[in-house]
Amino acid sequence: MAICQNCGKRLPPDSDGEYCSKDCSIFGKRRKNGFCKKCMEETTDESAGRIYTLNGIGTTLRSASSELDDYDECPNCGSIVLLKWFSFVKPIFPIDRYRYLPLSRWKGITDRSKEFIARRIKLNPLRKLEILVAMKESNEISEEEFKAEKNKILTGN
Ligand SMILES: [Zn+2]
Numbered sequence: 250m251a252i253c254q255n256c257g258k259r260l261p262p263d264s265d266g267e268y269c270s271k272d273c274s275i276f277g278k279r280r281k282n283g284f285c286k287k288c289m290e291e292t293t294d295e296s297a298g299r300i301y302t303l304n305g306i307g308t309t310l311r312s313a314s315s316e317l318d319d320y321d322e323c324p325n326c327g328s329i330v331l332l333k334w335f336s337f338v339k340p341i342f343p344i345d346r347y348r349y350l351p352l353s354r355w356k357g358i359t360d361r362s363k364e365f366i367a368r369r370i371k372l373n374p375l376r377k378l379e380i381l382v383a384m385k386e387s388n389e390i391s392e393e394e395f396k397a398e399k400n401k402i403l404t405g406n
């Protein structure tokens with residue numbers, strides 16, 4: 250008996266021989282191929298970890314902009330950009346940005362299926378500098394540490 254490579258259901262007679270439906274074809278291929286080269290390069294191996302809230306406290310995923318449908322979808326692999334937020338009843342502050350590859354039909358920010366693979370987006374040098382300046386201004390790091398870290402960023406190390 251031929252079964253769908255994505256969901257394992259029996260293939261209907263008019264199928265392509267691999268997947269039972271258009272959705273299973275899209276998500277089955279994503280599962281197999283993962284992120285494209287470009288998305289791999291702009292991210293690190295770190296996953297988003299568990300996304301959960303308990304009594305209103307925890308983490309949630311949101312789109313990068315206030316336009317809720319702006320996910321910067323990749324034309325090659327279908328990944329989208331989402332921010333992991335610390336939330337207390339509602340999202341309070343963003344923790345990190347991820348490229349997120351949904352492995353089932355993406356239902357938007359209310360999606361609770363959480364079937365996905367995620368990779369953390371690398372910080373660009375300008376953003377790293379901004380964080381460093383903020384740390385120095387709040388005296389979290391000394392002048393020497395600031396200079397050393399700034400050199401590392403400017404020389405790309
Ligand atoms: Zn299927």
Ligand SMILES: [Zn+2]
Nearest residue numbers: 285288323326
């Ligand atoms: Zn991609």
